[in-house]
Amino acid sequence: MLSNKEVQQRLEAAGQAHVLQFWSELNEEERTSFLQDLSQLDLKGLKDHCEGARRAAESPSDSLDQFIEPVPAGSIGSVRKSDKERLTEWENEGLLQISQNRVGVLLLAGGQGTRLGVQYPKGMYDVGLPSRKTLYEIQAERIHKVQQLAERRHGSRGTVPWYIMTSEFTLAPTETFFKENHYFGLKPSDVVMFEQRMIPAVSFDGKIILQAKGKIAMAPDGNGGLYQALVDNGVLEDMEKRGVEYLHVYCVDNILVKMADPVFIGFCVSRGADCGAKVVEKACPAEPVGVVCKVKGVTQVVEYSEIKPETAELRGPGGELVYSAGNICNHFFTRAFLQDVAEKFKEQLKQHVALKKVPFVDSCGNQVKPTKPNGIKMEKFVFDVFPFSRNFVAFEVVREDEFSPLKNADGAPTDSPTTARNSLLNQHCRWAVAAGATLIDEQGNTVPPSTRVSVGDVPPARCEISPLVSYFGEGLDKLLKGQILQTPFILDEKKAKELQAQ
Numbered sequence: 001m002l003s004n005k006e007v008q009q010r011l012e013a014a015g016q017a018h019v020l021q022f023w024s025e026l027n028e029e030e031r032t033s034f035l036q037d038l039s040q041l042d043l044k045g046l047k048d049h050c051e052g053a054r055r056a057a058e059s060p061s062d063s064l065d066q067f068i069e070p071v072p073a074g075s076i077g078s079v080r081k082s083d084k085e086r087l088t089e090w091e092n093e094g095l096l097q098i099s100q101n102r103v104g105v106l107l108l109a110g111g112q113g114t115r116l117g118v119q120y121p122k123g124m125y126d127v128g129l130p131s132r133k134t135l136y137e138i139q140a141e142r143i144h145k146v147q148q149l150a151e152r153r154h155g156s157r158g159t160v161p162w163y164i165m166t167s168e169f170t171l172a173p174t175e176t177f178f179k180e181n182h183y184f185g186l187k188p189s190d191v192v193m194f195e196q197r198m199i200p201a202v203s204f205d206g207k208i209i210l211q212a213k214g215k216i217a218m219a220p221d222g223n224g225g226l227y228q229a230l231v232d233n234g235v236l237e238d239m240e241k242r243g244v245e246y247l248h249v250y251c252v253d254n255i256l257v258k259m260a261d262p263v264f265i266g267f268c269v270s271r272g273a274d275c276g277a278k279v280v281e282k283a284c285p286a287e288p289v290g291v292v293c294k295v296k297g298v299t300q301v302v303e304y305s306e307i308k309p310e311t312a313e314l315r316g317p318g319g320e321l322v323y324s325a326g327n328i329c330n331h332f333f334t335r336a337f338l339q340d341v342a343e344k345f346k347e348q349l350k351q352h353v354a355l356k357k358v359p360f361v362d363s364c365g366n367q368v369k370p371t372k373p374n375g376i377k378m379e380k381f382v383f384d385v386f387p388f389s390r391n392f393v394a395f396e397v398v399r400e401d402e403f404s405p406l407k408n409a410d411g412a413p414t415d416s417p418t419t420a421r422n423s424l425l426n427q428h429c430r431w432a433v434a435a436g437a438t439l440i441d442e443q444g445n446t447v448p449p450s451t452r453v454s455v456g457d458v459p460p461a462r463c464e465i466s467p468l469v470s471y472f473g474e475g476l477d478k479l480l481k482g483q484i485l486q487t488p489f490i491l492d493e494k495k496a497k498e499l500q501a502q
């Protein structure tokens with residue numbers, strides 16, 4: 001730990017002497033803790049960081065809109081446009097890689113979930129399914145099941161390690177939650193949690209914001225902080241030791257996420273890709289998803305916050321959106337590519353500016369909760385490594401099957417706990433009906449087999465299928481064909497055994 005004097009000198013050199021303005025009011029304990037925090041900061045790089053943030057907020061970088069063009073539709077792989085044989089080939093390939101221990105999943109879980117408005121990590125959220133499972137539990141069960149499917153198909157059992165990137169905000173509660181839930185039956189050594197870095201929030205005049213008299217306001221460095229965090233925490237070495245060559249990176253809040261999706265992995269591997277992204281067709285121009293497109297000829301993602309509405313609204317001759325390849329934050333990387341990024345490119349990642357409301361203490365020591373943005377947070381984005389790829393592929397999946405994120409609190413029209421719950425229950429109704437079951441709703445009516453509903457719509461019945469029974473609808477005909485099911489209905493492992501015994 002640095003001494004008070006050393007910290008003071010370095011802060012002065014960075015033009016940030018105000019950070020210690022309440023030093024005399026702190027007790028011994030507060031001083032020690034503050035010094036500890038400050039010693040961990042990159043005090044040498046602080047001046048550049050604060051200056052950079054101030055300049056970036058003052059003159060936002062030129063809009064990319066004039067340089068962008070859509071990715072040609074033909075160059076995007078697609079679930080909808082591929083025949084069954086091809087999809088099975090990819091799935092086989094993916095399951096083979098899984099059975100050989102060559103696939104890992106990496107969860108981006110360092111975000112603060114501000115829009116959802118809960119104080120705990122989003123993965124711990126219970127969207128109100130009949131089973132009351134949290135997002136983490138659903139994801140863990142999908143890992144169990146995909147390992148089992150790979151073993152059945154290829155005769156050897158592989159392990160899919162689960163890497164979880166957390167931040168100062170989410171690490172402790174996530175660890176406790178996993179411990180309390182016995183890692184959902186996974187081996188604790190196969191669940192690897194690590195922390196991304198935090199960086200100071202800066203005021204519009206380039207000064208570090210004090211959140212309390214002895215604490216500076218810090219924020220995670222964006223999900224693109226992943227690449228530094230992989231290095232800081234020896235994650236690439238861990239992958240190498242386990243023989244993991246392919247990584248499926250995903251965002252915490254998509255209730256339909258296919259963990260280590262064999263079809264996606266198989267598609268990327270058979271294309272020889274080093275880097276890939278799943279996309280869905282954008283629902284509407286203003287949907288808050290990034291778009292995969294070309295910027296100055298290079299494929300990358302332009303984030304929803306950085307595209308002009310008039311560009312997002314552009315339509316082609318058939319009325320379709322020109323920029324329709326919506327990023328769902330499901331990425332594929334080879335370990336070799338990540339190693340390259342770690343060694344050569346991670347310093348070149350773009351910094352994005354986010355203007356946020358950051359609670360602070362004013363110069364008189366009063367705690368203030370701002371009502372409008374007062375601070376700059378600099379963030380890196382996970383997809384900003386795409387331009388460094390030698391062979392990037394995009395893969396379009398079906399929204400109803402794979403994308404329903406939890407971003408907002410209930411009451412919002414989209415991306416809420418209700419829409420996430422509905423999307424999952426709708427999918428499971430579709431699976432049950434396709435397997436030959438007849439569903440009876442809670443009023444005693446038979447659900448017509450042809451009922452089609454869009455993502456997030458109220459489901460025709462409450463039918464929930466445990467991922468431990470079926471990963472993506474497979475194997476259900478043996479259990480459900482000809483069954484008349486009164487809903488609410490939960491098909492868990494116990495119920496599956498009963499049905500099998502019939």
Ligand SMILES: CC(=O)N[C@H]1[C@@H](OP(=O)(O)OP(=O)(O)OC[C@H]2O[C@@H](n3ccc(=O)[nH]c3=O)[C@H](O)[C@@H]2O)O[C@H](CO)[C@@H](O)[C@@H]1O
Nearest residue numbers: 108109110111220221222223251252289290327328329381
């Ligand atoms: C930068 C990025 O990827 N944006 C994507 C993200 O947007 P969106 O703005 O929704 O991104 P979020 O803020 O939800 O973050 C995405 C994920 O990154 C994690 N996280 C975030 C910040 C951080 O410092 N550390 C961290 O791990 C979050 O916990 C979350 O799992 O998801 C959308 C789909 O749902 C995509 O269309 C967006 O293109």
